[in-house]
Amino acid sequence: MYETPNFESKFQNRWTATPGLESSSYTFTVDKSQKTDGMRIKASIADGTSTDSVETGIAIYDSIPRIIEYPKDFSPEEGEEFMFSCEFNYWGSGHSEFQIFLNDKKIHYKFSKVIFIDGLITLKANLSASKEMNDNNIYCQLSLHRTDGKSSLHFKSQPIKFQVLYKVNDINISSEIGKTEIELSCSAVGNPPPKYEWRKVINRKMFLFF
Structure with missing residues (x-):
C-alpha cells in the first residue's frame, strides 16, 4: 500500500509530493528552499494504527558551475602556470567532484584544492598553459555522486577561451x-x-x- 508521504513540520507548506494518491514513486517540489533543507528529510505514511517512516539524504544545488578565475587579461606562454577557479552552490548530502575539460578531454593538473564554506564549493587548480588550449573551449564540470548508489548528476559550466603564446x-x-x-x-x-x-x-x- 503506497500513500502520499507526510512531511516533518519544517517541510510542510514548502514541500509538496505528487501524485496525491497511491503510487510507487513520488515527485517532490520545493517552494522557498532553505539551506537546512539540504541535509536529511523524513517522510512518513500512516497505516491504521502504525506509522512507517523513511529518512534519506537530499541535496539542493545551483543550476551550473561558474568559472571565476582564468587568464582574462593576459596571455600565458606555453608551459607557464596559471590559476583556474570554478565554484558551485549546493547544500546537503552526497559526494562532489570537480573536473576540468579541454574540448571534452579531461585536463590533468598537479595541484588543486577544494574549499567548501556555507554551501559554496570552490575548486582552485594550477594549470600549465599548452598550445592546445589556445582559443579552444575549456570548462569545468561538477559531479554529485549519490549515496544510494544510483547514477551521478553532472553539471557543466559555460566554456571560456583565452590566448596562449x-x-x-x-x-x-x-x-x-x-x-x-x-x-x-x-x-x-x-x-x-x-x-x-x-x-x-x-x-x-x-x-x-x-
Missing part, C-alpha cells in the same frame, strides 16, 4: 618548378602568427631577399 613550429617548405620559374612556399604555426623571411646562401654567406 607559443613558439613557431611545424615549419614546412615546398617548391613547384615551372618552365620559367620556381615557386617556393613556406608554412608554419605559432602565436603570435609567424612573420616570414626568405634568405639565400651564396658562397656560404646568407643574404636576405623577399
Whole structure:
C-alpha cells in the first residue's frame, strides 16, 4: 500500500509530493528552499494504527558551475602556470567532484584544492598553459555522486577561451618548378602568427631577399 508521504513540520507548506494518491514513486517540489533543507528529510505514511517512516539524504544545488578565475587579461606562454577557479552552490548530502575539460578531454593538473564554506564549493587548480588550449573551449564540470548508489548528476559550466603564446613550429617548405620559374612556399604555426623571411646562401654567406 503506497500513500502520499507526510512531511516533518519544517517541510510542510514548502514541500509538496505528487501524485496525491497511491503510487510507487513520488515527485517532490520545493517552494522557498532553505539551506537546512539540504541535509536529511523524513517522510512518513500512516497505516491504521502504525506509522512507517523513511529518512534519506537530499541535496539542493545551483543550476551550473561558474568559472571565476582564468587568464582574462593576459596571455600565458606555453608551459607557464596559471590559476583556474570554478565554484558551485549546493547544500546537503552526497559526494562532489570537480573536473576540468579541454574540448571534452579531461585536463590533468598537479595541484588543486577544494574549499567548501556555507554551501559554496570552490575548486582552485594550477594549470600549465599548452598550445592546445589556445582559443579552444575549456570548462569545468561538477559531479554529485549519490549515496544510494544510483547514477551521478553532472553539471557543466559555460566554456571560456583565452590566448596562449607559443613558439613557431611545424615549419614546412615546398617548391613547384615551372618552365620559367620556381615557386617556393613556406608554412608554419605559432602565436603570435609567424612573420616570414626568405634568405639565400651564396658562397656560404646568407643574404636576405623577399
